[in-house]
Amino acid sequence: MHFDLTDLRLFVAAAEEGNLTRASVLQHLSLAAASARIKALEAQSGLPLFLRQARGVRLTPAGEAFLHHARGVLRQADELRADLLEYGDGLGGHLRVFANTTAVTDFLPEILPAFLAGNPRVSVDLQEKPNAEIPRGVLDGRADIGIVAGPLDTLGLRTIHFSTDRLVLVTSRRHRLARRKRVSFAETLQEDAIGMHEGSTLQTFLAAITQQMGQRLKLRVQLSSFEAMCRMIGAGVGVGVMPESAARRNQAAMNLALVELTDAWSIRERYLLVRDKEALPAFARALVDAVCQHYAPSA
Numbered sequence: 385m386h387f388d389l390t391d392l393r394l395f396v397a398a399a400e401e402g403n404l405t406r407a408s409v410l411q412h413l414s415l416a417a418a419s420a421r422i423k424a425l426e427a428q429s430g431l432p433l434f435l436r437q438a439r440g441v442r443l444t445p446a447g448e449a450f451l452h453h454a455r456g457v458l459r460q461a462d463e464l465r466a467d468l469l470e471y472g473d474g475l476g477g478h479l480r481v482f483a484n485t486t487a488v489t490d491f492l493p494e495i496l497p498a499f500l501a502g503n504p505r506v507s508v509d510l511q512e513k514p515n516a517e518i519p520r521g522v523l524d525g526r527a528d529i530g531i532v533a534g535p536l537d538t539l540g541l542r543t544i545h546f547s548t549d550r551l552v553l554v555t556s557r558r559h560r561l562a563r564r565k566r567v568s569f570a571e572t573l574q575e576d577a578i579g580m581h582e583g584s585t586l587q588t589f590l591a592a593i594t595q596q597m598g599q600r601l602k603l604r605v606q607l608s609s610f611e612a613m614c615r616m617i618g619a620g621v622g623v624g625v626m627p628e629s630a631a632r633r634n635q636a637a638m639n640l641a642l643v644e645l646t647d648a649w650s651i652r653e654r655y656l657l658v659r660d661k662e663a664l665p666a667f668a669r670a671l672v673d674a675v676c677q678h679y680a681p682s683a
Contacts, residue, residue, distance in 0.1 A: 386428065389461055391421050392454045395433070398422065399451050403440040425450075460525060477506040477667045482521040483531035484585035486549060486654075488512040489609050490630045491678065492531075499674050506667045515585050522657050528668050530657035531675075534589070534649070544656040544672065547679040550628045551586075551650040553643040554613075556620045562641035569625070569647045570597060576604040576622035578613050590625060593649065614638045 390411065397407035398418075408418035426433050433447035443451060483492065488510060496508060513521060518530040519539045530541070533549050553572055555562045561572070573594065579601065580587040587606065594601050604622045607613050610630035617624050618638030631642050644650075656672055658664060664672070 387425060389458065391425055392458055394418055394421055395425060396451065396454050396458065398434065398441055399443055399447065401440075402442065404434075456524060477503070477665055478509065479506060479529070479665075479668050479671060480509045480511070480527045481529045481531065481671075482511055482513045482518045482527040484515055484518065484533055485512060485580055486533060486586065486627050486630070487531040490627055491675075495671075495674055495678050499671055503667050503670065508671075512584065514583070514588055519657055522659060528658070528664060529672065531654070532657060533585075533654045534652040538655070538657055541657045541659060542661060544658070544661070544676065545653060546656055546676045547654045549652045549654050551625050551645060551652070552628045552631055553623060553625055553645055554617050554631045555623045555641045555643065556618050557639045557641050558620060559623065559641065561623065561643055564643050566644045566646050569593065569645055569650075570599070572623060572625075573597075573599050573601065575602065577601045578616045578622040578624040579603050579606045580610075580613065580626075581606050581608050586626070593647075610634070614640060 390413075394407055394411045394413065397410045398404050401407050401410070404418055404422065405415055408415045411418065413421070422434065429446065429450070431446040432444050433450055434441040435444055481492075489512075492510060496510075500506065500508065511527075515532050515534065515536050518527070518532050519537065519541055521527040522530040522541055523539050532538075553561065553567055553569075561567055561575070579590070591601065602622075605616060607616065610626050611634060613624050613626060614631065614634035615638060616622065618634075618640055625645070628642065631640060634640060635642065656675060658668075658672065661669060661672060
């Protein structure tokens with residue numbers, strides 16, 4: 385098919401407005417020109433994309449599919465324009481990373497300072513996303529690198545294992561469960577819970593586990609970092625589930641006890657996701673290597 389970005393912007397506007405006249409005004413086109421462009425798109429596709437109605441237009445099933453891809457093309461065009469502007473300002477590269485809660489709040493803040501210092505003309509756009517959304521973002525080009533944990537469909541992407549993540553129950557040292565060496569997640573559900581913010585990868589995962597058990601978490605407070613969770617837990621407000629590495633970092637200072645969870649899902653393998661590592665820019669490969677080296681066994 386042959387079309388330009390004006391065609392796609394017009395099509396998206398018509399789909400969103402449900403009206404070709406309003407879409408033509410938004411795109412600064414005459415109604416005749418807008419109608420001709422839409423008809424040309426339909427002629428090239430060999431399918432009707434809109435159903436014409438008395439008060440506007442409505443997408444056909446083929447039009448719904450076209451809309452999905454049109455939005456993707458326009459988004460990538462906008463990202464390309466933004467990247468080129470940054471290069472014009474002296475930037476040497478732009479790296480987009482979709483990652484889960486643990487990566488965003490726990491270990492990437494340790495890794496990124498040295499990476500950015502070693503790559504002073506590279507910028508990083510780090511976005512926290514639900515685990516299931518991360519592979520899709522890498523596959524469709526919205527992200528260069530994904531970081532996930534646990535079993536999930538990686539959509540045929542290349543997976544690079546870099547560490548094993550263990551979730552533990554964290555309590556204050558005065559809590560009744562602090563004396564336990566091991567505990568099941570089900571045994572903790574009667575306790576007030578301290579959790580991560582709504583929509584975080586970890587909190588979404590724990591909510592799904594709890595729902596499968598026919599239970600509900602008794603969330604007392606939700607926070608934006610593991611350090612803040614540890615402060616609340618150490619003060620005796622409730623208990624929480626978090627990565628062992630984050631809990632150990634705060635254990636001594638905040639008087640915490642770490643209790644092993646007996647649930648199989650508490651141990652989660654962690655992976656980097658890429659479409660093709662060799663095709664990545666050198667600075668992107670450098671970040672992949674930095675994450676792997678961070679967790680490499682000491683010689």
